[in-house]
Each structure stands twice: as structure tokens, then as C-alpha cells.
Amino acid sequence: MEKVVVRQLVRDTKRYKDKEVEINGWIRTNRDQKAFGFMNLNDGTHFNTLQVVYERVNLENFEEIAHLGVGSAVTIRGTLVETPNAKQPFEIKAKEVIVEGDCPESFPIQPKRHTREFLREIAHLRPRTNLFSAVFRVRSLIAYAIHKFFQEKGFVYVHSPIITASDAEGAGEMFRVTTMDLKNPALTEDGKVDYSEDFFGRSTNLTVSGQLEAEVFALAFRDVYTFGPTFRAENSNTARHAAEFWMIEPEIAFADLEDNMTLAEDMMKYIINYVLEQAPEEMEFFNKFVDKGLKGRLENIIKSQFARVSYTEAVEMLKKSGEKFQYPVEWGNDLQTEHERYLSEKVFKKPVFVTDYPKDIKAFYMRLNEDGKTVAAMDLLVPGVGEIIGGSQREERLDVLEQRMEEFSIDKEDMEWYLDLRRYGGVKHAGYGLGFERAVMYITGVSNIRDVIPFPRTVNSCEY
Amino acid sequence: MEKVVVRQLVRDTKRYKDKEVEINGWIRTNRDQKAFGFMNLNDGTHFNTLQVVYERVNLENFEEIAHLGVGSAVTIRGTLVETPNAKQPFEIKAKEVIVEGDCPESFPIQPKRHTREFLREIAHLRPRTNLFSAVFRVRSLIAYAIHKFFQEKGFVYVHSPIITASDAEGAGEMFRVTTMDLKNPALTEDGKVDYSEDFFGRSTNLTVSGQLEAEVFALAFRDVYTFGPTFRAENSNTARHAAEFWMIEPEIAFADLEDNMTLAEDMMKYIINYVLEQAPEEMEFFNKFVDKGLKGRLENIIKSQFARVSYTEAVEMLKKSGEKFQYPVEWGNDLQTEHERYLSEKVFKKPVFVTDYPKDIKAFYMRLNEDGKTVAAMDLLVPGVGEIIGGSQREERLDVLEQRMEEFSIDKEDMEWYLDLRRYGGVKHAGYGLGFERAVMYITGVSNIRDVIPFPRTVNSCEY
Numbered sequence: 001m002e003k004v005v006v007r008q009l010v011r012d013t014k015r016y017k018d019k020e021v022e023i024n025g026w027i028r029t030n031r032d033q034k035a036f037g038f039m040n041l042n043d044g045t046h047f048n049t050l051q052v053v054y055e056r057v058n059l060e061n062f063e064e065i066a067h068l069g070v071g072s073a074v075t076i077r078g079t080l081v082e083t084p085n086a087k088q089p090f091e092i093k094a095k096e097v098i099v100e101g102d103c104p105e106s107f108p109i110q111p112k113r114h115t116r117e118f119l120r121e122i123a124h125l126r127p128r129t130n131l132f133s134a135v136f137r138v139r140s141l142i143a144y145a146i147h148k149f150f151q152e153k154g155f156v157y158v159h160s161p162i163i164t165a166s167d168a169e170g171a172g173e174m175f176r177v178t179t180m181d182l183k184n185p186a187l188t189e190d191g192k193v194d195y196s197e198d199f200f201g202r203s204t205n206l207t208v209s210g211q212l213e214a215e216v217f218a219l220a221f222r223d224v225y226t227f228g229p230t231f232r233a234e235n236s237n238t239a240r241h242a243a244e245f246w247m248i249e250p251e252i253a254f255a256d257l258e259d260n261m262t263l264a265e266d267m268m269k270y271i272i273n274y275v276l277e278q279a280p281e282e283m284e285f286f287n288k289f290v291d292k293g294l295k296g297r298l299e300n301i302i303k304s305q306f307a308r309v310s311y312t313e314a315v316e317m318l319k320k321s322g323e324k325f326q327y328p329v330e331w332g333n334d335l336q337t338e339h340e341r342y343l344s345e346k347v348f349k350k351p352v353f354v355t356d357y358p359k360d361i362k363a364f365y366m367r368l369n370e371d372g373k374t375v376a377a378m379d380l381l382v383p384g385v386g387e388i389i390g391g392s393q394r395e396e397r398l399d400v401l402e403q404r405m406e407e408f409s410i411d412k413e414d415m416e417w418y419l420d421l422r423r424y425g426g427v428k429h430a431g432y433g434l435g436f437e438r439a440v441m442y443i444t445g446v447s448n449i450r451d452v453i454p455f456p457r458t459v460n461s462c463e464y
Numbered sequence: 465m466e467k468v469v470v471r472q473l474v475r476d477t478k479r480y481k482d483k484e485v486e487i488n489g490w491i492r493t494n495r496d497q498k499a500f501g502f503m504n505l506n507d508g509t510h511f512n513t514l515q516v517v518y519e520r521v522n523l524e525n526f527e528e529i530a531h532l533g534v535g536s537a538v539t540i541r542g543t544l545v546e547t548p549n550a551k552q553p554f555e556i557k558a559k560e561v562i563v564e565g566d567c568p569e570s571f572p573i574q575p576k577r578h579t580r581e582f583l584r585e586i587a588h589l590r591p592r593t594n595l596f597s598a599v600f601r602v603r604s605l606i607a608y609a610i611h612k613f614f615q616e617k618g619f620v621y622v623h624s625p626i627i628t629a630s631d632a633e634g635a636g637e638m639f640r641v642t643t644m645d646l647k648n649p650a651l652t653e654d655g656k657v658d659y660s661e662d663f664f665g666r667s668t669n670l671t672v673s674g675q676l677e678a679e680v681f682a683l684a685f686r687d688v689y690t691f692g693p694t695f696r697a698e699n700s701n702t703a704r705h706a707a708e709f710w711m712i713e714p715e716i717a718f719a720d721l722e723d724n725m726t727l728a729e730d731m732m733k734y735i736i737n738y739v740l741e742q743a744p745e746e747m748e749f750f751n752k753f754v755d756k757g758l759k760g761r762l763e764n765i766i767k768s769q770f771a772r773v774s775y776t777e778a779v780e781m782l783k784k785s786g787e788k789f790q791y792p793v794e795w796g797n798d799l800q801t802e803h804e805r806y807l808s809e810k811v812f813k814k815p816v817f818v819t820d821y822p823k824d825i826k827a828f829y830m831r832l833n834e835d836g837k838t839v840a841a842m843d844l845l846v847p848g849v850g851e852i853i854g855g856s857q858r859e860e861r862l863d864v865l866e867q868r869m870e871e872f873s874i875d876k877e878d879m880e881w882y883l884d885l886r887r888y889g890g891v892k893h894a895g896y897g898l899g900f901e902r903a904v905m906y907i908t909g910v911s912n913i914r915d916v917i918p919f920p921r922t923v924n925s926c927e928y
Contacts (some may be wrong), residue, residue, distance in 0.1 A: 004764070005618070005686065007618055009545045024686075024717075024718040024891070026684075026889050027889075043686055043718075044620075044684055044685035044686035044687070044717070045618055045685070045686055045687070071888045071889040073718075073888050073889040073890070073891040075718070085916065100718070100889075100891045100892070101886075101889045101890040102889070103887075103888045103889040104506075104887070107888045107889075110764070123680075124680045124881040124882075124883065124884060125888065127680065127684035127685065128683075128684045130685075133685070134679070136620060136622070136685070137620055137685070139621075139623075140615075140620040140621040140622070142620075142849075143611075143621050143623075144611055144615045144621065147607075147608055147611050151604075151608045154471055154509050155604075156508075156600060156601055156604040157603075157604040157607050157608065158600070158604070158918055159603075159607075159693075159710060159917070159918055160672075160694045160918065160919070161708065161918070161919045161921060161928065162626070162695075162708055163639075163670075163695075163707070163708055163921050163928075164926070164927060164928070165926045165927070165928075167789070168783070173643070174643050175627075175642065175643060175663070176640075176641070176642050176643065176644075177639050177640070178639065178640050178646070179637070179639060179640065179697045180640075180646060182640070182642070182644060182649045182657045183649070183656070183657050184647045184648060185647070190646070193646045193647050199639070199697055199707070199923065199924075200707075200921065200923070200924060200925065201601070201924040201925070202926060204926050206626075206627075206641065213918065213919060213928060216587075216588045216918075216928075217591055217600070219592075220490075220508055220591035220596075220597065221508035221509070221591065221597070221600070222469065222488075222507055222508035222509055223508070223509065228692075228693065229623075229626045229692065229693065231626075231627075233643045233663055243663070243664075244625065244626055244627050246623060253488075253508070254537075254539070254564070256506075275750070299630055311661065319516075320757075322581040335893035341650045351547070372489060373633065374853065376571065396565070412625065417588040417927075417928055418588075419591065420588060421588070422565075423493075423568070424535045424565075424567045424568070424571045424589065425490045425535040425536050425537040425565045425566070425567040425571075426537070427488070427537040427564045427565045427566040428564070447604075453623070454622055454623055454624065454625070454677065454680075454681065455624070455625045456679060457625060457627050457664065459663065459664070460663075460664060460665040461664065461665070462625075462627060462629045462664035462666060462668050463629070463818070464625065464628070464629075464630065464663075464676075464677060464881060
């Protein structure tokens, strides 16, 4: 008897028609009449459940099986029968049902509606619900689609370091990494904490970005990407912020801002297309129960050509819009989420790259434009979310970069290696960052970042 | 004129024969005679360099180009010409050479032999050498092969948390993650450090393993894997230890130790096969210059069926071998690398799974065997390295697990979620851990872990 999983049966039903199979799973529902019982099993390999029919005449342990609670694990041996008139296209007629692990009535996940807040409290059990089964399977598929996209283009995957001594990126508050005794740290003669006694012989933090290290590799391998965890020790308790999240940071050499936008657009379309193809049941579920209109929006994105507009033009558009915004629109100010959403939802009605931001509101490494006022930055704004990607062409001119570092008061001594990239065969290059969880939220329609991370880390919360 | 990369020209030479192309790259060598010059370019997309021939009659800037130093970046426009009698199958006859970024003679990477120790000091430039070009491209391919293997089998990729409050795994010394002021941490009334004032409201560390969290997901999705960074704050300055490294931890439900071994064997073969197919030039290079016999050893592994032997049998074999070991062989002691290598290199001459170790030298979560003395553990030992994979069937019986936790003095209170996995539809399940860098070392033949990590983190070293 062939051992199978539900995914196989769904994808290849014909092959198993009228065959005997062995299958495992967890009971989602179980109800019995006198002579019959029906259970819906989920084995984790497919979003949908499998209907199993069992009969008293066939099962010695009918009573035991009929009383099995939701969440119990069973092994079924039986025959696949097509059911053309039923809701599901086939079911299993059980010859044997073996209890693998029972489940008491205290099991918190019962077949009823649970709030997401409640489910966050039991993050170790919530993957057994429809919503989180769909979210985490799609999360996995998005991660793979990203690797597949870049690898098929010949990009080299770089593991940028997690623990870092650098604080040049300045992207936000950092977590300290230490093995020192917090009560009695080693001190220097003048009473300061002596980090030369710490594990790495210096002060170290968790990375906020792998970009600078990715540049090292782009200037050797041409096309590279990172995909790893990054951290912010920011005290922001919002639905969109987590202290630990994953980022994708491609970096391409011999490339400018145009190439960078083309890459980002191709990547977004590739990922969305992959998920729609690979997870039709999950996407249907999100579309129906989480975010009505989601599928149409995503399908539209695959078909559309992303708009491109300069920051200066965008500011003009916002000013002329007559819309009342909470934050004032003024050349030189950063765009707020309300402005970003207005641009992508109302003005362009599709994803839009905004480019060439004022230099003072962007990072030191972004390439200074000829006007001396703006830098070759790009943000991708998408309907429903706002900014999802931020990137730029990098400053490859040594003298300009040094000047910019001075303006930002960045210590050059620690950054000689970064300057070396401009000294030795430096070339124009560009890259961007995609917050992985933002992408998952965007594609699933789930609005709280805590609901797309297996075990989220936020201010005052680090469970499991 | 089509813009191309070297990889395209190599893989699809016929298509570009006698065509004009535009190509970029960094100069590896450059020499000129009166009328001609030859340069070898590497553009990072392929291991081999591309020969470019340029003539004085064609180039206005011949003098400038002829004097370009190693490391300079150029754009070439020219025609691909087949060269059936030369070492390389084709070359580019340049019509135009544009300098993208020059490179002074102080560039530390010259076309001569550099020691690996020297190259570690300039980790930001070493990817531009043959060795590290090969290592990091293969590292990327291995990472992708791992994702591809599991995704094609329908496994769900789980991002287990990096920052954790758990210390139950007990796999080693941990790094503290904190935002407290080391000089003046908040204190409780009785003078202890008050971690309730720390960012997460409790004491937190960097993870040493994602296994326990992977078990959560296996008991919902059946087949899952993690692939993320893990950390050890161990003061071991060896060629095989780093403070930060990546791990792959698959976890499979409705599965026992046999299934676990089959999965590990299939995975190892899949990865090796993928790299041999995708990186023939790099593997040839490793075989020739890094580890003679490497390719034969790897090809042999793909063809062989891995051996399986119990720890108890293995101890008998070692005792009877007549070999003089540095560490005594005694039932109850852990196997040392010398024993592991002897078993795989001398006894079995291929990879071998050693199973069912004494319970006292293995972790609390491993399933207790019927004999009450051993647990359903498995280590995969490979020639040349020793242990490369460690895994086990997990203890799914609540009462036995609780008993084992007591023996190991593990606080159950923090682990209720882990026990819940046995309370609610618990099933037999198994998994293993593969140290990613160990796998890269094994497949490339590179013997120091510092040389397979982009920016290695070890005791007293955290550069870039």
C-alpha cells in the first residue's frame, strides 16, 4: 500500500483513483452517525482537508475513532473514491484507522472563529488553523520564489554578517551583542566599559542591513543578493514593525538606477506570479476571508508596467491634488505613507517608483545627481501599503563619497574597506532592499506583521 | 549591440559567434606588444576569465588601455571570435574599450600567489581571487540546492527566531542580546540585573538552534525545514568553529529514524550532484588546487548507499580494530573525530550513519529506545571530515519526555509549549541539523571555516 500525502492526492487524483493508500493527518472535524463516521483530515501538505468516511462494519475500533477529538492525529488505510457530486472531488473510504496521538477537549483550536489576538498567544498551535496554514505556506513559497528568481538570473547569494561592529548604515537603533557580565562589565582605567574584553574584542551589534557588505560582493560577482535577518531596537509598537525581520538586498554592478528599477519590477512580478500559481487555494482563501479584491490587485500588478516619477514631480502632483493630507507636502520633506498611498492608489492606480529624492533625507551612500540637490534614490510604492522597496544607485566616486561621509559625520577610519571599493576598479552599481515581511503582508493581505512571522519579536515580547 | 555577461558567452557560444557584444569586467591580467594587447577579464558571472584582444589601429586610447592595472574595470565592445586552436575556445576582438574604474598598483590582489591568511585580512577584496570566487559561488549554489531539494519535496521553509528567550537546547554558550546600558543596567530591589527593563522585558540571547520551533511547524505542516544563522559564544579558536554560522534543520512528522536517515542521504546526494553539475569549473579548480581527489570522493558518494551501524556495533568495531586512538573507545563515551573518521574512511570507506547512542551523551528530546539505555539518535560521518549531520527521532511520549527533562534539570514551566506538542495530537517525528559551513567545507575541500564565510566572526574578530 502506497504511503501518500494529501498534496499528492489532490495534484494527481487520477493516478490514485480506486487505489488503496495510507495517509496520515490531524482531525479538523469528526462527526458520526450510527453506522458511519466522517472526518476531515489535514496533513499539512495541502491547504484543503481530506474527507475520510469510516463505517462501523469495517472498523473494530469504530467507537474509539468516532469519539476522537479535534486535533487528534491518525493514520488511515483505505481507498480513494471519486465523488463527482460532492463538494470535494474525492474522499477516502477507510478500511483501517489507527490513532497516532489523541487530543483532549482542552485543545485551544476548535472548529470555530478565533481572534488573531488570541491565536498570537498560542503561536505554537496557530499553524494548525486555516489562516496560519495559508500564511506560513505562502511565506515559504515567497522566500523560495525570491531565491529562484535571483538564482535563475545567475545572482550569487551572499550571507552578510548578522553580528557586526559597523554602525555606519545608521538605519536605526541597534541591539548590543555581548558576553560580558552586565552586573560587572570590564572597565577601562577611566571607568568606561572596556569592550576590548568582550567576546569579539570590540563593541558589537545585530545588523540593520547587509547592503554595504553586499556591495563588496557585487564588485566581485557583479550580481548578488542577500537574504537574511535584520534587526531594529525601536520602541515602535505598530502593526508594521518588528524588532527582528528578514530582508532581501540585491546589489548589481555595471548598473544604474534604471537597471535597478527594472530588476525590482521583474522581481515583484515573478514572486506574485509564482505564489498565484503555486498556492491557488491559499490565495483564494485570502481573497475571500482576509482581503477582498486581493487577487485582482495582484493579477493587475503582473500585467501593468510600473510607473516612474521623480520626487520633484510627485511633490507637484500631491500639491496640485487638492487632497487634505495630515502631513504637509513640501519639497525637502520625506513622503509619508498617506502621500505614498495617494500616489499609487489615486494618481497612478498601480505600483510607482519615485526617484531622485532630496539628498538630505536619504543615506550618505546614494549617488549625488548632477543638480547637486538630489540623489539617485528610488522607492517603490504599491497600492494598499505604500513603500515596499527602497533603493538607490550608489556613489561610486571616491571624492564625492568622502565629501558625503563628512557631511554625515561618518568616521572614515572604520570605513576604509568601503572606500577601497571605489579605489580599486570601482564601477557604477545599484541595489535595493525589500522587507520580506512587508512583501508577505502585501501578497497575503494580512495587515499585522505579528501574523506573518512564526514567532514574532516586538517590544516586550519574545516568546518561545 | 547586445549587452552580455561571460556566463552567457560560455554557455551559449554558438549563438554569439561573430556577433558584436558589449561586456564589462575587471582586468585580471593585461599585457601589450607594440600593435596588440591582450587582457583577461573576469565579470563575476563565471569562474573563467575572458580573453580580449585589442589593437592599436582600432583604439584611439590604446596607450591608456595598455597601461591599465590589474583590478581596473572596463567595458568592451567587440566581436566574439572562436579560437579552436587556443587554450580558451573563444575571445573578443575589441572595437572599443571604455575605462569604468581604474586601479592603482597598490591594489593588494596581484596575479601571484597570496596566502589565505593574508587574504583573510582583506576580506573585502578576496572575492576577486580565483579561490574565493569559486568558494562563494559554490556556497551560493549549495544554499540554493538545499532550498530546491526541500521545496521540490513540498517542505515548508520556517524562519525560526534569531533572538530567543529559551535556553533549553543547551547546545552551548550563548550571546546576550540587550539594549541595556552596560555601565548602569536597571537593577531589582535585591541588586540583580532587572531584565524586565530590557527591550523584550526579559533576558534574551542569540539562538543556538531552531529545532524546537521547527517541531512546532512539523506538527502542523508535516515536512518543514529551517535555514538560518545560529550562534555559539565558545572560546574555541579552531579551523572548524565560528561564532556565527548557518544551519539547516529539517523536521518531519509521521516519521521515524529510518525516514530521517533516508532524507539526510537523499539531501546530501542531491546537493553534491547539483554543485557538480552547476559549477564544473569551480569543482575542477578545487580538485586541482585545493583538495586532490575531491571530485572522485564526491562522485563516489552520489553512487554509494550510505552505511548504517549502531553505536554499540561501532564501538565493537573500533575496539577490535587494533588501531591506537588518542581517546579511549568505551561504551558510554562520545565518539571523537578520530573514531568517526576511522569508521567512515577505514571501515566503511563511505558515509555511515551511526545510530542509537547512549542516552546520557545526547540531548533530552531524543526518543528513548526500548532498551532504556540508548536513544534514537543518528550522526552522519563522512570521509575526510567526521560528523557532518546530527539528528534524532524526537521523544513524542509526554510522560517519557517529562521524565527526561527532569533528569536534565530542565525547567518545565518555560517549555509548556513544547510539551503541548505531545499533548495535542502528538505524533512520532524526527529531524536533523546540518551545519551549512561544514557542508561547504566538505564540498569545496577548503579546510578553514574562515575561508568559506564572507565575513567570518570568531573570538576577537568581527571585522566589516
